[in-house]
Amino acid sequence: MKTSKLVIFTLLPVFLILSSCQASVVEVKGSEFLLDTIVELTLYGRNHDTQNMLDEIFGMIKDYEQKYSRYIPESEIAAINSNPHREIVVSEDTMEMLEKSLHFSAISDGLFDISIGTLVDLWDINGDNPHVPSAGDIASALERVDYRKIILNQARNTIMLSDDGMKLDTGAVAKGFITDKLVSYLQEKEVESALLNLGGNLYLLGSKTDGSAWKIGIRNPYGLQGEYLGTVSVRNMSVVTSGIYERFFEENQEIYHHILNPKTGYPENNQLASVSILSPSSLLADGFSTTVFLLGLEAGMDLVEKTEHVEAIMITRDKTVHISQGIKNGDIPFQVTNNEFTVME
Ligand code: ADP
Numbered sequence: 001m002k003t004s005k006l007v008i009f010t011l012l013p014v015f016l017i018l019s020s021c022q023a024s025v026v027e028v029k030g031s032e033f034l035l036d037t038i039v040e041l042t043l044y045g046r047n048h049d050t051q052n053m054l055d056e057i058f059g060m061i062k063d064y065e066q067k068y069s070r071y072i073p074e075s076e077i078a079a080i081n082s083n084p085h086r087e088i089v090v091s092e093d094t095m096e097m098l099e100k101s102l103h104f105s106a107i108s109d110g111l112f113d114i115s116i117g118t119l120v121d122l123w124d125i126n127g128d129n130p131h132v133p134s135a136g137d138i139a140s141a142l143e144r145v146d147y148r149k150i151i152l153n154q155a156r157n158t159i160m161l162s163d164d165g166m167k168l169d170t171g172a173v174a175k176g177f178i179t180d181k182l183v184s185y186l187q188e189k190e191v192e193s194a195l196l197n198l199g200g201n202l203y204l205l206g207s208k209t210d211g212s213a214w215k216i217g218i219r220n221p222y223g224l225q226g227e228y229l230g231t232v233s234v235r236n237m238s239v240v241t242s243g244i245y246e247r248f249f250e251e252n253q254e255i256y257h258h259i260l261n262p263k264t265g266y267p268e269n270n271q272l273a274s275v276s277i278l279s280p281s282s283l284l285a286d287g288f289s290t291t292v293f294l295l296g297l298e299a300g301m302d303l304v305e306k307t308e309h310v311e312a313i314m315i316t317r318d319k320t321v322h323i324s325q326g327i328k329n330g331d332i333p334f335q336v337t338n339n340e341f342t343v344m345e
């Protein structure tokens, strides 16, 4: 979320009165560069408040960005990061997000770890100068990563880092967390149908206006942007993917992507190319997509199978598609459309 990199996309409200039988359904769309990515929101409503609601939820995302971006000096995360050993009072939302992040660390034995900021900065994969760091630099950055040193005090609403040089990075959970908040707002307002896309972190609210399920493409990790290997049909569901192709750089013919293993200090290099998680909770989908990716195919699938309301589509580097039980049994319809990929039965 480096402000220097901010490209401001103009908000383009589009009113489209859909004809056909839903004469009164209004489609309202907007797109802006926020949370270091492109945020595209589409609401379908039955009244003229729909545009106001769209403005409102863009405003909510901006407010959350002000709290969570570690690159905004006034943010709550920046305050925690720049004041080690001090208890920093945070909002209820921040407390909730960090508490849930620590849960992902606990279930992955620390493979998922939001205290990874120093290591992320060292690699600079999202920045202007990505490079493979020296082994010595990786070793010292790793000493600054340990979720057990993030101290939450619910009674006092404070968070403290008990280590100098440790930096929180909420990149793996913030989009999901924020999405759930937007969904709650839209449900309160009785919006029946919406498509929220926070840089590929998707939420499909309700059904399409004709009553059918949303059909969502699962990205081909080896294809170009917008190329899919198959589709899922969902309602009231978040679909989030973590993969080797999202953010990466190349050095000496090697690909280095942005999901880092806090034990080795390097991008996780297992047999997975991507993990898509489907869940009614976008936070769970976002947190799990990263966690399951780090755990790898077998341990990752085991975790998915023992967790309620979570399904997974995992693509291995040999172009095999591994799906969880709820997809196998058709609860969530999934179709492979690219015959280079084979589904593992
Ligand atoms: P995206 O940001 O593309 O949605 P992810 O949700 O998988 O992808 O999050 C990746 C981001 O999470 C990285 O860019 C980095 O900021 C952060 N991150 C990298 N490795 C880890 C890790 N082991 N645990 C927690 N967060 C991580």
Ligand code: MG
Binding pocket: 171, 172, 173, 242, 285, 286, 287, 288, 289, 290
């Ligand atoms: Mg994630």
